[in-house]
Amino acid sequence: MAEIIVVTSGKGGVGKTTTSASIACGLARRGKRVVVIDFDIGLRNLDLIMGCERRVVYDFVNVIQGDCSLKQALIKDKRIETLYVLAASQTRDKDALTSEGVRRVLDELANDGFEYIICDSPAGIEKGAHLAMYFADRAVVVVNPEISSVRDSDRILGLLASKTARAEKGNGGVKEHLLLTRYNPRRVASGEMLSVDDVKEILGLDVVGVVPESPDVLSASNAGLPVILNDDSDASHAYEDAVARLLGETVPLRFVAEPKKGLFARIFGS
């Protein structure tokens, strides 16, 4: 049985694609068969973050419209054996994605033996975002510790609880997880930034990960290497922890407290 996980947020620019790419890589690195799908029709970006933009021949809409087979459109990752990418189409046709078409592709992926299907949702609450979440079993809601991001996420939680197949069938609904990105423990400590507990309390969700603000995220996207694969980075370790929690492991939260400075750093550091 394949598990469908939507990575969503409402607000744009909070790190949905970065998170989708890293979670997909993390799961695949643990030997799971994973496919990550870009639902942002017209604004394809996952291919860049995954570093496979020059290998996109066919896309999601091509498969739905029958221009090619699913196998032809799946791009095999060059780093991890069990990881595949399905790129978004660059069409401007808003109706290219249909509910029936999406269902068919997801079914075929599940039948092909994929264990995890990661759906990278576009921003907003339009059709693409709706279809990305509609068939999901679980949702990773990506939130920045910032007021508009938190509010938009709550809107998304409302949609997850009403406009999804699981909600409509009444079989338990979509399991929701909170993933905080761009977290800055120093600013939290000085009272300038909402804390993990603040966001958790307002949204009423369990925390699956806290990714600290890190310059490595930009360098990773520059290089087309999902940040989780940069083993020297705190962001990588935070995503690795999130993947472990998604798989049901209990891992203590890291990177939520201000790093303690040594005596030397206190005297000579900034």
Place this chain on the structure above:
Amino acid sequence: MGLLSLFRKAPKSASLAKERLRIIVAQERNARGSPDFLPLLRRELLEVIHKYVNVDPSAVQITLGNEDGHEVLELSVSLPEAQRSV
């Protein structure tokens, strides 16, 4: 910057954000789910009423409220003076 301002505590902006979010999120959660059909209901009711009485569209008020744990749909139609004598 005066010496005194060093000792005065400014309200932390994060707690401000939290308070604002708490209120707006609660408000939006309350509004969720129910009012989607209200505009349509209002229009259809207006059409039915219009068959019998010539009322102004603004004379029909529909509100959905909460009283003692029960949801209350309140409908108020103010009839024009002239119609009553017929």
